[in-house]
Amino acid sequence: MTHAAYVFDAYGTLFDVHAAVRRHASEIGPQGPALSQLWRAKQLEYSWVRSLMGAYRDFWQLTEEALDFALASMPDVDRSVRATLLDAYFKLDCYTEVPGVLKALKARGAKVAILSNGSPAMLESAVRNAALDEIIDDIFSVDALRVFKTAPEVYDLVTTSYRAYPEAISFQSSNRWDIAGAAKFGFRPVWINRNQMPDEYPDLAPSLILPSLSGL
Known part of the structure; x- marks a missing residue:
């Protein structure tokens, strides 16, 4: 899908x-x-x-x-x-599968974006260091709102910008608390459970659980 x-x-x-x-x-x-x-x-x-x-x-x-x-x-x-x-x-490595997965998603015609607690300078540096700047369409930082996830207005940054309903957005995070916030907001949340952690927040379940981004 x-x-x-x-x-x-x-x-x-x-x-x-x-x-x-x-x-x-x-x-x-x-x-x-x-x-x-x-x-x-x-x-x-x-x-x-x-x-x-x-x-x-x-x-x-x-x-x-x-x-x-x-x-x-x-x-x-x-x-x-x-x-x-x-x-x-400030110059973190990306996971090995990231560039290929993002390129493939972009090739499907979808927008590819970041929604992060990180400050704009941090995010721009990481994206540039990982050579993802030609792939990522938009970087949404909580700095615009001065409040962190899981505040619902953070997730609304995306839907407002893209003029899309929440269910039209596939949101990927390795943080289970972030997935809970995205589920509550109405995104289709995909938990990237890289460390095989036990599940939490059963009332705010992910739509899909993957061990890495490769399954997208």
Whole structure:
């Protein structure tokens, strides 16, 4: 089934959020995987808490603050890696299947877009670094609204721009909470369950579950 648009979450879906730490694993040492997991968890936690408080800071600021917390929690990791890790996060690798899948969807005549918590500068850098700038039609950032997913007005950025009903939009995310928000809004949500995580939010189910984007 072809949809009017295929819209993708960015971090964890198109771009590997753990690539920055993995790229510098030798400098970080054995705590690298735990550092990366904590960095990601705090990045998301800060976005949800600030949305609930109405105290917005853009996603890059939250990414920096989350890394500072993770480094402070792991004193054995040399803090001199901070600048290196932030630079690497600004230029994250995409997953290997991403370019081919996006090109194939675009060849079907569908719009291909990103809808992300990321700041515009972060997203443009990641897209350019992964050489996806000739494929992606539009980048929608929550920065335009100053509130993070899963606020329904974030998903409405797409339907308003494309003048489409929610059910005409196929929305892909690796984050189950994001899929729940998209389902509540009325998108056709596809959960890219890269890490074989157990399901959550049974009342807000995905339309489809895939291990990668390759099944689209």
